Amino acid sequence: MWNIKGALPRALAGVVVMMAGVGTAAAEDLEFSLHNESSFAVMEFYASPSDVAEWEDDILGLDVLPSGESANVTIADGREQCEYDLRFVFDDGDVVERGGVDLCETGSYTLTD
Numbered sequence: 001m002w003n004i005k006g007a008l009p010r011a012l013a014g015v016v017v018m019m020a021g022v023g024t025a026a027a028e029d030l031e032f033s034l035h036n037e038s039s040f041a042v043m044e045f046y047a048s049p050s051d052v053a054e055w056e057d058d059i060l061g062l063d064v065l066p067s068g069e070s071a072n073v074t075i076a077d078g079r080e081q082c083e084y085d086l087r088f089v090f091d092d093g094d095v096v097e098r099g100g101v102d103l104c105e106t107g108s109y110t111l112t113d
Helices: 010-021
Strands: 002-006 030-036 040-051 071-075 085-089 097-102 108-111
Touching: 097 108
Parallel strands: 030 108
Antiparallel strands: 002 071, 030 071, 040 085, 085 097
8 A cells, every 4th residue: 555645636635544454554655755856757656565576566656746845754564664665666767677776764764867
């Protein structure tokens, strides 16, 4: 379960909230701030536990995270996981992947050029 608050439209948050009833969460939600200080908008954003072999769903869906904007992200998937692999697809077509990011420790992630 993903939830994004901040610069993104509330329509996405509404869809995410509707999904909140799926499954039971045994662990606390993982919350972090995502800051886009790159020169490009983020068109797609994926965060998958490092021990999962495939990318999970695009967190942004139809929304984007423009350059210079931030969003609060909540991962409420019931996992007791802190280490995630992150994948960003930018509006210029570039893809950036970062493995093993401890989101519990940092509490935020900042994209730069």
